[in-house]
Amino acid sequence: MKKLxxxxxxxxxxMTGDIVKxxxxxxxxxxxxxxxxxxxxPDFDCHYCQFGHHTACHLLHNTNYDPGGFxxxxxIPNINLEKKGVYVLSENMTYDEGVFIEPLGCVCxxxxxxxxxxxxxxxxxxxxxxxxxxx
Numbered sequence: 270m271k272k273l274x275x276x277x278x279x280x281x282x283x284m285t286g287d288i289v290k291x292x293x294x295x296x297x298x299x300x301x302x303x304x305x306x307x308x309x310x311p312d313f314d315c316h317y318c319q320f321g322h323h324t325a326c327h328l329l330h331n332t333n334y335d336p337g338g339f340x341x342x343x344x345i346p347n348i349n350l351e352k353k354g355v356y357v358l359s360e361n362m363t364y365d366e367g368v369f370i371e372p373l374g375c376v377c378x379x380x381x382x383x384x385x386x387x388x389x390x391x392x393x394x395x396x397x398x399x400x401x402x403x404x
Contacts, residue, residue: 281338282308285358285367289342295350303358305367306345308333310354328352369402376402 288302298304311318311326318326332354334343349355358367376399385391393403 277336279337279340281340282333283368283371284308284338284343285364286343297350298355298357303364303367305356305358305370306334306343306349307354307356307371308338310349310352313352369398372398373402375399379403 285303285305288298288300288304291298291300309329309332311323312328313323315326315328317323323329328348332346332348334345334349336343345355356370358364380403383391393400
């Protein structure tokens with residue numbers, strides 16, 4: 270996959286959309302599928318992944334779709350297909366709801382690792398998307 274240059278950089282992640290083209294050999298998805306595409310995927314095989322530390326995985330920090338979620342169209346790397354980085358949205362989930370899959374996953378992981386229990390008091394710093402999802 271040829272990367273675009275810095276002068277044509279398009280940012281954005283946590284994106285949803287429709288599959289409009291499929292390369293040969295892709296069988297888990299079909300044209301018209303409504304999907305959420307993860308911008309990074311771990312390998313699930315390295316030392317860090319084996320111990321549940323997926324965010325430290327080398328592959329996670331070296332994967333991304335191109336050009337970015339704010340583009341009209343993106344190219345999804347094979348690694349996203351191979352490592353479960355593309356999720357078909359259920360019929361009752363809107364695109365707007367689908368973009369919360371990744372940030373909500375991060376929040377759930379953080380709360381699990383912090384071992385938060387009912388009745389505890391905690392401090393949430395920041396009122397961005399992640400801070401609000403912690404509520």
